[in-house]
Amino acid sequence: MTFPWSLECSACGQTRDADGLPGVCERCGQPYLVRYATWPSPQVKGVLRERRRSMWRYREWLPLLPPEEPVSLGEGGTPLLRVDRLAAMHGFARLWVKEEGMNPTGSFKARGLSAAVTRAAAAGATRFVVPTAGNAGIALAAYAARAGVRARVYAPQTTPATILAQIRSFGAELLLLDGHIGDCGKAARQFAAESGAVDVSTLREPFRIEGKKTLGLELAEQLAWTLPDAIVYPTGGGTGLIGMWKAFHELAAAGWVRGGGPRFYAVQSSGCAPVVQAFVAGADRCTTWPDPRTVAAGLRVPGPFGDRLMLRALRESGGGAVAVPDEALSAAARELQTVEGIDAAPEGGAAWAGALELKRTGAIRPEERVVVFNTGAGWLYRA
Numbered sequence: 191m192t193f194p195w196s197l198e199c200s201a202c203g204q205t206r207d208a209d210g211l212p213g214v215c216e217r218c219g220q221p222y223l224v225r226y227a228t229w230p231s232p233q234v235k236g237v238l239r240e241r242r243r244s245m246w247r248y249r250e251w252l253p254l255l256p257p258e259e260p261v262s263l264g265e266g267g268t269p270l271l272r273v274d275r276l277a278a279m280h281g282f283a284r285l286w287v288k289e290e291g292m293n294p295t296g297s298f299k300a301r302g303l304s305a306a307v308t309r310a311a312a313a314g315a316t317r318f319v320v321p322t323a324g325n326a327g328i329a330l331a332a333y334a335a336r337a338g339v340r341a342r343v344y345a346p347q348t349t350p351a352t353i354l355a356q357i358r359s360f361g362a363e364l365l366l367l368d369g370h371i372g373d374c375g376k377a378a379r380q381f382a383a384e385s386g387a388v389d390v391s392t393l394r395e396p397f398r399i400e401g402k403k404t405l406g407l408e409l410a411e412q413l414a415w416t417l418p419d420a421i422v423y424p425t426g427g428g429t430g431l432i433g434m435w436k437a438f439h440e441l442a443a444a445g446w447v448r449g450g451g452p453r454f455y456a457v458q459s460s461g462c463a464p465v466v467q468a469f470v471a472g473a474d475r476c477t478t479w480p481d482p483r484t485v486a487a488g489l490r491v492p493g494p495f496g497d498r499l500m501l502r503a504l505r506e507s508g509g510g511a512v513a514v515p516d517e518a519l520s521a522a523a524r525e526l527q528t529v530e531g532i533d534a535a536p537e538g539g540a541a542w543a544g545a546l547e548l549k550r551t552g553a554i555r556p557e558e559r560v561v562v563f564n565t566g567a568g569w570l571y572r573a
């Protein structure tokens with residue numbers, strides 16, 4: 191089979207065909223990214239009007255061959271909410287929240303897992319494994335059920351109880367570990383090696399990023415094919431950030447948007463902030479955070495595998511990284527809930543707290559167009 195896309199290593203540039211079940215670069219062990227032979231022409235924008243609101247409306251941008259149907263639960267098509275009351279309270283002129291808690295399975299993780307399970311199932315996979323801070327586990331469990339295949343999920347014991355209940359409810363086999371997502375990652379790799387299960391860990395296969403890319407495609411369409419000045423994003427493993435960065439490069443190369451891309455700002459909890467630390471130090475890799483602690487489970491990623499790519503996206507875009515304490519991110523989530531009715535996850539609260547901090551320090555100016563990401567639903571974190 192000839193694919194209209196190939197894979198390119200993000201570190202050493204090695205290329206390969208996209209057949210089978212690709213993992214990381216065979217030469218240097220770093221993540222592969224998908225490279226397409228051609229871009230859809232800007233005329234395709236017109237066709238989009240007739241398509242339903244799901245991330246697969248952007249199928250010309252995604253790794254899907256014409257006769258294939260995606261493994262889908264209607265992911266994507268989430269609201270971009272103008273938050274004027276919050277903006278007025280805090281001195282922003284044009285502020286939006288991208289409400290990713292509205293996805294099936296309650297978080298933006300649905301996008302990546304829909305794409306990854308689609309490709310792996312098309313290649314014949316029947317068994318999957320993922321390490322998770324929580325939400326990726328729910329998403330894999332649901333998309334595996336949708337595809338009629340088996341899933342195993344490794345999660346930290348400290349994962350919120352409702353998230354664990356959701357993982358179980360979709361029929362996945364759930365194993366709890368006394369550790370963080372890095373420990374779960376080791377267990378998942380070992381299980382994959384022993385059982386032949388496909389490991390869909392962040393950036394250890396190339397297709398989750400393609401699903402996350404639709405965050406950027408959708409945002410551009412919702413802003414009438416323009417891009418904001420700044421994106422404030424709660425960052426753990428970095429898939430959302432890297433996916434949007436890739437999307438904006440591809441949209442510009444295809445002539446779908448004009449001008450420069452937005453500045454990306456990564457927000458982390460001060461209890462686990464390896465990306466902020468590396469950004470401030472001018473490093474191109476993260477140093478593993480020794481004792482990661484935060485209520486924002488998705489941000490408890492002490493040694494992200496995609497560190498190099500994230501730091502590149504932050505620097506190339508002229509953005510930055512900021513850490514906020516757990517008290518501030520919890521208060522900010524509450525503010526999104528009570529002032530705007532947005533059921534923010536603690537991670538979404540982190541993004542809002544980060545935006546406030548960036549405005550306070552002048553990194554974001556009051557007149558700029560700012561998009562803050564609420565990546566998940568708050569109810570998943572309540573007992």
Ligand SMILES: Cc1ncc(COP(=O)(O)O)c(C=O)c1O
Binds near residue numbers: 325489565
């Ligand atoms: C709700 C939520 N927000 C943000 C993140 C961080 O994700 P990323 O890998 O895109 O940095 C996660 C990851 O688990 C999450 O569940």
